[in-house]
Amino acid sequence: MKERLVTTVNGRRIERYVDPSMRLVDFLRDELLLTGTKIGCKQGECGACTIIMNGTAVLSCIMPVMKAMDAEILTIEGLEKDGKLHPIQDEFIKGGAIQCGFCTPGFIMGAKALLDENPSPTSEEVREELSGHICRCTGYKKIEDAVLKAAERLREEKDD
Amino acid sequence: MTKYVGKNIPRLDGYDKATGRGLYTTDIYLPHMLHAAVLRSPYAHAKVISVDVSEAEKMEGVVAIATKDNTPRTYFNATASMFLTNLPDKPVLDQQIFSDVVRYIGDEVAAVAAETEAIAKEALKKIKVVYEELPAVYNVDDAMKDGAPQVQPDFSPGNNVCGGVVKIRYGDAEANWDKGEVFAETKVYMQRIKQAQLETHGAVADYNPKGHLKVYSTTQTPYPAKMILATIFDMPASNVHVKNPPYVGGGFGVRIGLSAKAEAIASALSILAKRPVKYIYSRSEDFLTSDSRHEGYIVSKISAMKDGTFVALDTRAYMNTGAYATLGVELAGVTGANGTSGAYRFPNIHYDGYVIYTNQETAGAFRGFGAPQGAFALETCVDQLAKQLGRDPLDLRLQNALRDGDEWWFPYPITSCKLMDCLKEAAKSIGWDEKRGKKQTGTIRRGVGIGCGTHVSNGAPFCLDYNAAFMRIEVDGSLLVSSAVPEIGPGSTTGLLQIAADAVGVPMENARFAFGDTDVAPFDVGSHASRTLYSAGYLLVRLAVDLREQIFEWAGKFLDVDPSTLDLVDGQIVSKCDAAEPHIEPTPLSYLAHQAHLRAKQFVVSGCKAPTNSPPFHAHAAEVEVDMETGMIKVLKLAAAHDVGVAVNPILVEGQIESGLIMGLGYALREEMTYQEGKGFYNDSYHKYMLPTMDETPEMESIIVEGFDPDGPFGVKGVGECGMIPTAPAIVGAVEDAIGIRFYEIPLTPGRVLKKIKEVYGD
Amino acid sequence: MKYLIANSTTEVLEFLKEAGGTASILAGGTDLVLDIESGKKKADVLIDVTRIPELKKIEEVDGFLEIGAAATLTEIHSHPLVRKYFPSLVKACKKVGSRLIQNVATLAGNVITAQPAADAGMALSVLDPRFVLVDEEGTRECYVDDMYAGFGVSTLDSGRTLMTKIRIPLPKENEAASFQRLELRKSLSLPMLNVAAMAAIKEGKFEWVRLRMAPVGKGPVRAVEAEEWLVGKEVSEETFERAGELALENANPRSNPLRGSKEYREATLPVMVKRALLEIATQLNVMEG
Known part of the structure; x- marks a missing residue:
């Protein structure tokens, strides 16, 4: 039986009838074709499916779709504003923090939630907070550096 | 420039x-x-x-x-x-x-x-x-016994040996063995990883x-x-x-x-x-249900002189290849060629590789392709020899390290070798002189270790290797390179376009790489064997020569100048610096290409090349901390120095090295596929497979040792797999330095480590 | 499947009654969603309780810290009151899965899933928590040992009963708690062993100690022998070591293909106990860490 879901995704109000046993990631990918959110394990163990819901980074792969009711969802597709990359995206590209790229959208969303909450994280905090994101390509070092650089830029932007 | x-x-x-x-x-x-x-x-x-x-x-x-x-x-x-x-x-x-x-x-x-x-x-x-x-069989020794269940009776009649024994012979190890004065022997076991x-x-x-x-x-x-x-x-x-x-x-x-x-x-x-x-x-x-890294064991023996000079190497590898061959046989070749022989001057080599079928998930290609196993075996034996000789392990390695111009068993020469520099740089970064061999006491003990190795820049001569590609100047003067190479993560397509843009002489902004598609370009082997940048780049620089020639020939006619006086720099047709005056007005390639188009001409080339091979070299050093009460090992720092020839894109090269370091750390300490009879492998998810997460990363220093390989395009050599190879040897050596115990089996899970600590030190 | 979003405790009870046992209460759902898919658990109706304001509260009430059952682990470990009174709980909450899991998973869920090695539930177990449960018959309070029915089995029936909050008595000045974890990986992994302790120290001696360990049996297992022996003992390295050995008497760890053999767990349990007691002594400035 389908249930009515009203939610906001990347600023767009969406109303759909959905199977409540569906996971949020499948709704985003299969129904809305927002395929930037990836599935790496579908068990909440790799972070590739990370999105931001009501300001918090969450794993969309183990989340029942109905949890999105009345929520504000931000996916990787909603991060670039007016053709301008978010500083985290930009630093990931410049800093070699991307290789195969499959973990990248999740990592960037996780990093955004982190920096929204803690604009000046230490290296250790970055590592600890983002350790739910698995990357098999980079060795993580360049990701850590990119997040710290983005944090610095975001602080500067705020000061300006 | x-x-x-x-x-x-x-x-x-x-x-x-x-x-x-x-x-x-x-x-x-x-x-x-x-x-x-x-x-x-x-x-x-x-x-x-x-x-x-x-x-x-x-x-x-x-x-x-x-x-x-x-x-x-x-x-x-x-x-x-x-x-x-x-x-x-x-x-x-x-x-x-x-x-x-x-x-x-x-x-x-x-x-x-x-x-x-x-x-x-x-x-x-x-x-x-x-x-x-x-009836089923699950390990190498059981599978090789008489009367063992036959996994692939049609393909390994009677003995479960897949594809025959892989043999490497160089010099005469048997005849020269006794010329040595000191003999080291080690047997190491390595796990299956994913x-x-x-x-x-x-x-x-x-x-x-x-x-x-x-x-x-x-x-x-x-x-x-x-x-x-x-x-x-x-x-x-x-x-x-x-x-x-x-x-x-x-x-x-x-x-x-x-x-x-x-x-x-x-x-x-x-x-x-x-x-x-x-x-x-x-x-x-x-x-x-997909290929994994081979588990198995390797017995290595080194014959050496009292002064430390290596005389001969004898190695036998026994690898569990699982249910199907996939790349098992080729891999056993690389284990012997790049892994167990390492980057040392061995005048005599004897290697036998046995690839054995079992009723388990197949083992096949995995970054390093058998070399990480071989390197772990050899480096363990070299450390053992150093101990027997009372020598510093770094010193012994420096003494026997390959260098430029050395003879070795491969059918291609050592075109460039900065292994000595790699060893010195890695040791310096880890603080070898200050830290090695310092007596440790207490619950937490520290030590440093080192390992080195070599690998390949493509699959030759172990397998066929060549590329074909198209290169064309579009009507607006931009460059389109079509090659079927894939982009699996390292950034090969970026590096290749850097090479192509420089080789042709056009701005990268006006260049594009079409890739990963069998309909857009002719044959390419694909991404493996650290080959993509080296091998495809090898072809592209040669295609660029043809393309420029075609452009100059047409431009010469069009501009009424001798084509041999022309150059293409940053998208402009100009006279060569050393050409006789008067020089032509710089002509944009965009203009020329359009004019050519209007006269029914497009600059298009295609070609096909088999590359030679250039060995990259590398050395890794590690510093670790061991908890004597729990057997927990923490890696404090990894230093990696790599001779990759010229680094086309240094940040991408560092990315490959760091990637290999962390994967190697997982190999050394945590990652392991554990088989349960009747159930299969236990590790079916990330939370049951202990690959490193971000909070497990140690300090890392990747050092690119400047070099230039005469065969590589723009001096390039392979790098993709290298970071994986000497990491485990460096870590295991560091653990021995810390607690005086040599481990012959990886991964060094706390259970294995504590058991040994208790055996050696008592409760 | 039906998905109901409850706005009050009363509504939850109505929904539960209507479903007649075929429903399951859902908070973070990080385990439940996978358990339903794998067939381990069954539910025709899911009742989402995460939007009930009173279930989200974290507050100090009459000498107790009260944590709403729908408060996430992140909300708990970042809360100033929890940080002030229960650093060991903060430490353990940060050990559950990863930050991404902690952002939706709850402490209540960590107890109700009844996995023996659940870190947050373990750290909580020695804090003398009271679990406030509501069902058709009314409200009641339960203690830790009432909650665990077996490996991964809770005494609480999520098809009939709602946990509304967890009440933890605030520590006195000479009391402190600790949490130690032996782990193959800091994140995204279950522990090989974890040990939680709480104690009161007076004049250099233990007044009382609560000591629990996992996974060495059903739920957080009490090290009764060690607890009793420790009373009145000098706070010292030797005492910790003896307590560690005594803890083994109540522990029956099993071998796991990944997270350590029985032998290894037995060899390291005393070390974890020792470190847990040292952590308490350090917090109370009786010893240096």
């Missing part, structure tokens, strides 16, 4: 990947597309007596069911070896899509295509299979009943995948089109050839259903 080579150009695919726009196989949604699920064997070894699909077929939403009864029975090898094995050798073709015998827990039995994945999975439960269980790349295997196959098969997939070698599919389904290769969409979520060797069987199964179903079929492996399927 190069404008792009040597610069940290941001990756060209960065934007796609950072914005979520970049497509991967899992992102392909075709109209009318079906979803697949696969039924797998619960037995390690059994005859499949019958597969009854009648109930499953009746389910609403089920469109096709593939079994051994309605799919081709062609034998194939799911990896590139099927088309790249050197003459006169023959690849072992021991796989079928579905066969009469299942040979490991997880082996494919049937597949369903349905309107949704949920229906497909539900349908699997209604397929009735009758099995007749057969690539665990982030994107699971997948394929979307779209069969057109007129006979054309198009497959989007995660393969890291589109051409070999295409050729294998054409063979399996008995189709003209020209009717099979394989493409990456264009991105692939990691490779590490696991999808050389097909992506496990994703392409074959999706295609078989699409042919039956006459509709597109998408098959994406679950994480658990990826862990349990």
Whole structure:
């Protein structure tokens, strides 16, 4: 039986009838074709499916779709504003923090939630907070550096 | 002077990947597309007596069911070896899509295509299979015993040895053995580990009943995948089109050839259903039913003089290759060639590699391709020899390290070698002189260790290696390079365009690389063996010469000057600096290309080249901390110094090194596939497989030792796999320095470590 | 399947009654969603309780810290009151899965899933928590040992009973708690062993000690022998070591293909106990860490 879901995704109000046993990631990918959110394990163990819901980074792969009711969802597709990359995206590209790229959208969303909450994280905090994101390509070092650089830029932007 | 080579150009695919726009196989949604699920064997070894699909077929939403009864029975090898094995050798073709015998827990039995994945999975439960269980064998020693169960009786009659014993002979180890004065011998055991790349295997196959098969997939070698599919389904290769969409979520060797069987199964179903079929492996399927790294053991013996000079090396490797050959045989060659012989001056080498079938998940290509196992064996033995000689292990390595101009057993020369510098730099970074050999007491003890090695810049001479590509100047003067190389993560396509733009003399902004697609370009082996930048770059610099010649010839006529006086710099046709005056007015290539077009001419070249091979060299050092009460090891720092020739894009090179370091750390300390008889491997998910997470990363220093290889394009050598090779030896050596215990078995899980500590130190 | 979003405790009870036992209460759902898919658990109706304001509260009430059952682990470990009174609980909450899991998973869920090695539930177990449960018959309070029925089995029936909050008595000045974890990986992994302790120290001696360990049996297992022996003992390295050995008497760890053999767990349990007691002594400035 389908249930009515009203939610906001990347600023767009969406109303759909959905199977409540569906996971949020499948709704985003299969129904809305927002395929930037990836599935790496579908068990909440790799972070590739990370999105931001009501300001918090969450794993969309183990989340029942109905949890999105009345929520504000931000996916990787909603991060670039007016053709301008978010500083985290930009630093990931410049800093070699991307290789195969499959973990990248999740990592960037996780990093955004982190920096929204803690604009000046230490290296250790970055590592600890983002350790739910698995990357098999980079060795993580360049990701850590990119997040710290983005944090610095975001602080500067705020000061300006 | 190069404008792009040597610069940290941001990756060209960065934007796609950072914005979520970049497509991967899992992102392909075709109209009318079906979803697949696969039924797998619960037995390690059994005859499949019958597969009854009648109930499953009746389910609403089920469109096709593939079994051994309605799919081709062609034998194939799911990896590139099927088309790249050197003459006169023959690849072992021991796989079928579905066969009469299942040979490991997880082996494919049937597949369903349905309107949704949920229906497909539900349908699997209604397929009735009758099995007749057969005796099974799970490790090398048991498999080699007389009367052992036969895993592949048709391909290894009587002994489970897959493809015959791999032998390497150089000098005469036997005759010269006794010339040595000191003899070291070690036996090491290494575990099976998994690539665990982030994107699971997948394929979307779209069969057109007129006979054309198009497959989007995660393969890291589109051409070999295409050729294998054409063979399996008995189709003209020209009717099979394989493409990456264009991105692939990691490779590490696991999808050389097909992506496990994703392409074959999706295609078989699409042919039956006459509709597109998408098959994406679950994480658990990826862990349990695709190639892994070989586990096994290696016995190494070194004969040396009292002064430390190496005389001879004798090695025997026994590797568990699992149920199917895939790349096992080729891999055993590399284990002996690059791994166990290492980067040392050994005038005499004897190597025998045994690749043994067992009833387990297949082992095949995985970053380093047998070299990490070999390096662990050899470096352990070198450390042992140092101990026997009372020598500093770094010192002994420096004494025997290969250097420029040395003879060695490979059929190609050492074209450039900065191994000595690598060893010194890595040691310096870790603080070798201050830290090594310092007596440790208390609960937490520290130590440092070192290891080194070499690898390849492509697959030759172990397998066929060449590329073909197109290069053209578009009507507006921009450059389009078409090559079927894939982009599996390292940034090869960015590096290659840096090379192409410099070689042709055009700005990168006006250049593009079309890749990962068998319809856009002719043959390319694919990404493996650290080859892509080196081998494809090797071809592109040569194509650039042809392209420039073509441009100059036409421009010469058009501008009425001698073509040999012309140059192309940054997109402008100019006179060569040393050309006689008067020099021409710089002419934009955009103008020239358009003028040429209006006169029915486009600058287009194509070509095909087999590269030579240039060995890269590297040394890693590690500092560790051991908790004597729990056996926990913490790596404090890893230092890696690599001779990669010229670094085309240093930040991308560092990325490869750091990546290998962390993977090597996992290999040394944590990662392990554990087999449970009757159940299969325990590690079917990330939380049951201890690859390093971000909070487990130590301090890392990657040092690029400046070099230049005369054979490599712009001086380049391979790097992709190197970071994986000497990491475990460095860590295990550091542990010995810390607590005085040498471990001959990895990974150094706390249980293993504490057990030894208690044996040596008591409770 | 039906998905109901409850706005009050009363509504939850109504929904539960209506479903007649076929429903399951859902908070973070990080385990439940996978358990339903794998067939381990069944539910025709899911009742989402995460939007009930009173279930989200974290507050100090009459000498107790009260944590709403729908408060996430992140909300708990970042809350100033929890940080002030229960650093060991903060430490353990940060050990559950990863930050991404902690952002939706709850402490209540960590107890109700009843996995023996659940870190947050373990750290909580020695804090003398009271679990406030509501069902058709009314409200009642339960203690730790009432909650665990077996490996991964809770005494609480999520089809009939709602946990509304967890009440933890605030520590006195001479009391402190600790949490130690032996782990193969800091994140995304279950522990090989974890040990939680709480104690009161007076004049250099233990007044009382609560000591629990896992996974060495059903739920957080009490090291009764060690607890009793420790009373009145000098706070010292030797005492910790003896307590560690005594803890083994109540521990029956099993071998796990990944997370350590029985032998290894037995060899390291005393070390973890020792470190847990040292952590308490350090917090109370009785010893240096």
